[in-house]
Amino acid sequence: MPLWPVYTGTSEPHDGIDRLPPPPPWRAFDGHPVLPVPDERADAAAVSPDRSHRAATYQATEETVQLVNAALYLRRPLLVTGPPGTGKSSLAYAVARELRLGPVLRWNITSRSTLHDGLYQYDPLSRLYAARQGPQAADAGIEHHLRLGPLGTALLPYDRPRALLIDEIDKSDLDLPNDLLNVLEEGQYEIPELVRSARHTPEGRAQVMVDGTDERVPVERGRVRCRAFPFVVLTSNGEREFPPAFLRRCVTLRLRQPDDRHLAEIVRAHLGEPDERARRLIERFLSRAGAGDLATDQLLNAIYLARSADLDATSLDDLAERLMPYLGQGAQTDVF
Known part of the structure; x- marks a missing residue:
């Protein structure tokens, strides 16, 4: 059949x-x-x-x-x-x-x-x-x-x-x-x-x-x-x-930019269950996505580093800003 x-x-x-x-x-x-x-x-x-x-x-x-x-x-x-x-x-x-x-x-x-x-x-x-x-x-x-x-x-x-x-x-x-x-x-x-x-x-x-x-x-x-x-x-x-x-x-x-549920699924597939830091970065990613193009791999990079380094909230926000620039400001490959 x-x-x-x-x-x-x-x-x-x-x-x-x-x-x-x-x-x-x-x-x-x-x-x-x-x-x-x-x-x-x-x-x-x-x-x-x-x-x-x-x-x-x-x-x-x-x-x-x-x-x-x-x-x-x-x-x-x-x-x-x-x-x-x-x-x-x-x-x-x-x-x-x-x-x-x-x-x-x-x-x-x-x-x-x-x-x-x-x-x-x-x-x-x-x-x-x-x-x-x-x-x-x-x-x-x-x-x-x-x-x-x-x-x-x-x-x-x-x-x-x-x-x-x-x-x-x-x-x-x-x-x-x-x-x-x-x-x-x-x-x-x-x-x-x-x-x-x-x-x-x-x-x-x-x-x-x-x-x-x-x-x-x-x-x-x-x-x-x-x-x-x-x-x-x-x-x-x-x-x-x-x-x-x-x-x-x-x-x-x-294809469209993923919503919060889909982003959580992507993070879970790549890096495991999102923790508090990951959820904070997902929220920041979504808030910034409305003003310009962002790639999901930028978010994954930020979450990986946040888990691998001991960063306070201020440093985490600063890291997210640097790792998630709008794509119009520089080249970005289509990875994820």
Whole structure:
């Protein structure tokens, strides 16, 4: 029987993803050969202490749980918007951990990012250098100079979805959201260099390295088509508007600053039951949040130091002021 919700937000890993109902007919994919999802420890960066901690302690709201499941059922990307520090990027790690989707593939977007960067990288100079080493090196094949990017890897024909985080899509060039439309809609792409190379090889199959590891996977005739559509999380700080055609193809989740109850849950998950000092800092955080953007990790830093150092009330207030500046006064990463 189908399972709802598949993602529960409890942080307890399970295999409920195998009980998703069939996709809508217009979102059914049949890529092959079928590949197993790699073990979550296959990518050392994806299981760093920071990312592992975020995945295990993420506190999902009821709205978050509902819309994550909608994206999973509909096989659609999830566009997560909200102020810095509200847990946009952490959500991808939490879902991947609970549903056992393997290492999270991460694509950090800048103003110079292109669709090509996300799909694959090809180094023609290394191939030219190999050709100069002699016929044996030159015959190694074009696939030895090519690696799939995070998006290109996520669209491989895995037997269950991979988790892909496309972080800060609002920092991209104006064309990137539109460029993503066709690939995310069709669930497939071509690698022209391999398409041309396949004309000269009887089997037409290349072994290509994937993102995050040195593992190689087969790509037939230079064409990649997914089987289980990946769980794609696109994050945005709300700094720009997106084209209607892009928004129509996404499930949109808007995160807000947590209230006092949710903050207490977050503190409890990271640092244990809030004591008197922690509650004092939570109240101060909430009173300041109305006048500007604050990130939850600022509060967690202040509570950790308050517990670790012997501070009187005046010193504690002064510490909170210094550790919780408004984000407009300086850069702050989206950690929690």
